[in-house]
Amino acid sequence: MGRIFPRTPDFYARLNAQCDLAVAATEVFVTYMQGADEDVARRVLALEKQGDTLKADNMTTLHRAFATPIDREDVYRSIAAIDEILNYAKATVQEMRVLQLEPDEHTRAMADLMHRGALALQQGFACLADDPLTAEQHADAARKTERATEKVYRRALGELFDAEHYRATLTPEQQRSADALAVLTGELNARETSAVSSAVGFVLEILKRREVYRHMSNGADRVARAGEVLHDIVAKIA
Structure with missing residues (x-):
């Protein structure tokens, strides 16, 4: 019979592997936000590259699979959604390097929430096959991290546009950047410059x-989108 009906790939295990990698990458991402260390940045990028390889392998396996343990479209959405988390961790690190920005309390808080969301997804997908109702609880926890991040984001913007806060928290690096702009104001007196x-x-x-x-x-x-995918799967199989 195996020759007629090929063995169904273990997509539960494959999605778990992707979640494990997302947890590892976001954990290193949190470490990066402690000091923007270049070695740590390279680790984030390396893990994201591993994620691309794993995603491609899972997609290829899905395309070739005769049958899947859950809806084929949901497997596809899960593979893509989990990988997006790694992509955004990588892109953020790259942006901070290009813009020469140091982490602050807000980037640290949002990175920590991303890691917590990845952990919730890892726990949810790990118990999806045997205990989908518990998986739903973890899916909800992942979605809640997005709402918490939005609060941090709004608070960060509020402080960002506050000139008094900027002056009070001006770092030596920011002061040097401001001093370098004096070349643009050569016609002004020293105070105006x-x-x-x-x-x-x-x-x-x-x-x-x-x-x-x-x-x-x-x-x-x-992260919330991946939680929504997990929620949709639970709604179909629970």
């Missing part, structure tokens, strides 16, 4: 950090 340079530095900081904050908020959306 300092004021304009600081103002332009403030605006540049807003633009750069807002981009990173927005990207991390979108990453949280991907």
Whole structure:
């Protein structure tokens, strides 16, 4: 009979492997947000590359499979959704490197929430086959991290556009960046040059950090999306 009906691939195990990798990548992502260490950044990128390989292998297996243990479309959506989490961790690290931004309390908080969401997905997919109702609880936990991230994001934006907060928390690196802008204000006196340079530095900081904050908020959306896929699967099989 095996020659007529090929063995069904263990997609539960394959999705679990993807979740394990997402947990590993977001854990390193959290570490990166402690100090923007370049070696840690490379580890995030390496794990994301492993994720691409695993995703491609799972997609190929899905396309060739005669049958699947759950709806084929749900397997596809799960594979893609879990991989997106790694993609956003990688993209955030790359943005911070290009923009030469140091982590702050908000990026640390959002990275931690992304990791917690990945952990919830890992637990949910791990018990999906044997205990789908418990998997639903983990799916809900993953979705809640997106709502928590949105609160952090709004708070971060509020502080970002607060000039008083910027002055109070100005780092030496930010001060050097502002001082470097003096070349743009050569016709002004020293006091005016300092004021304009600081103002332009403030605006540049807003633009750069807002981009990173927005990207991390979108990453949280991907965690929630994976939680929604898990929820949909449970609704069909429970």
